[in-house]
Amino acid sequence: MSTELWRTDDLVRILTVKRIRTRVSREELLRVRRGVYADQRCGDEDELRALMLCLPEEAMLTRQSAADRYGFGVLRGDLVHVQLPASVPKPRLPGLAVHHSILPVRPVVVGGLPCVPAARCAVDLARTVRRLDALPVLDSAIRSGAVTQDELLAEVSAHRALRGVRQARELVPLADGRAECRQESQLRLILIDGRLPPPEPQLWVHDRDRIPRYRLDLGYRERRIGIEYDGVSHLDRDQLRYDRERVNWLDANGWRMRYFTDRDLYRRPAHIVATMRAALS
Known part of the structure; x- marks a missing residue:
């Protein structure tokens, strides 16, 4: 049975504040994050869903966090990476890394959560991580089947003048999906x-x-x-x-x-x- 999550704003529409407190005291409702409650103990996926409920509606997973969902998460880290339009203020939450983007992007829903498209994710990583880690990301992205080399080439051309784009432009033609690690x-x-x-x-x-x-x-x-x-x-x-x-x-x-x-x-x-x-x- 999947865990059900509610924002506080959603709960107060159907329960009184007193009733909410009673259910929390009886552990019928569990506080996952500030302003988010669950009906049972949460796993990692539920924790991630709860975090996304705390963010602006424009937020989508990006970089390592999106790569993990697409199947080419070769880089490890403890932070959840999300992208927001440059016009939206960055929320400050524990365990969260927020990246502003000036390039428009339409989210792709992967496993129930919005993510940047696979090609955007791979190119963003390829231009921002160290060179020795960038090629493994691109190789793994192609190997996973989430993206083709042609799609990467098209995406990198849209990143002109962004930080690190030269590195990504050099490495995308070298990417090879046959690499296994x-x-x-x-x-x-x-x-x-x-x-x-x-x-x-x-x-x-x-x-x-x-x-x-x-x-x-x-x-x-x-x-x-x-x-x-x-x-x-x-x-x-x-x-x-x-x-x-x-x-x-x-x-x-x-x-x-x-x-x-x-x-x-x-x-x-x-x-x-x-x-x-x-x-x-």
């Missing part, structure tokens, strides 16, 4: 920014019978060079056995593999570029 996208961007050829995401390696045998995070097919990001999943014992078997097969079939970790990705990007430049040369 944030770190793969970041590795690819480091190599591109290092002036190396863009590697192919999720590259399948076939055996002599042209049967797909193994899939690599990134790779250069013609040079037979593969690139892998070693994350936590590779520490599992069964995964380690599989990895060793795969490495031996790839080596026996002429593939040269290069492996990188979070230390390389976030502390030594120049090492990644130097290693791959040497491998390619």
Whole structure:
């Protein structure tokens, strides 16, 4: 059964103030936020709905909060991000980040809540977050099916003169929905920014019978060079056995593999570029 929410203004139309207080004291009504009550304990989704009831009617979810609902929420944060027209004052509420927009937009209802369109959401993130996080957002947006690259290109053209639009304009053409995780996208961007050829995401390696045998995070097919990001999943014992078997097969079939970790990705990007430049040369 879904949780029902009421504003105080709605309750006083059907109940007296005394009756409202009585129901609250008996926990028949629960205060979710100031001015919003529920008929039962609230989960995260109900808390979000309650917050939206406290905002101006023009408010819609944007950035990380909208991306989560569209299925490309690769960035994490504790704040709820909403967008309002520039003419509407910013409300001050705990846990809320309000972004004014000068560009008109028609909301899209996703899971019962108004959101900026998927392309607007992705481009807004791509122009405002750090570059290393922007490409993973765009890759994931395409992979989720919420938006196409053509839609992103059309959207970014509408953001002329806005802060960070140059970054978004550079990265949208590089977006690739084949990337399966944030770190793969970041590795690819480091190599591109290092002036190396863009590697192919999720590259399948076939055996002599042209049967797909193994899939690599990134790779250069013609040079037979593969690139892998070693994350936590590779520490599992069964995964380690599989990895060793795969490495031996790839080596026996002429593939040269290069492996990188979070230390390389976030502390030594120049090492990644130097290693791959040497491998390619």
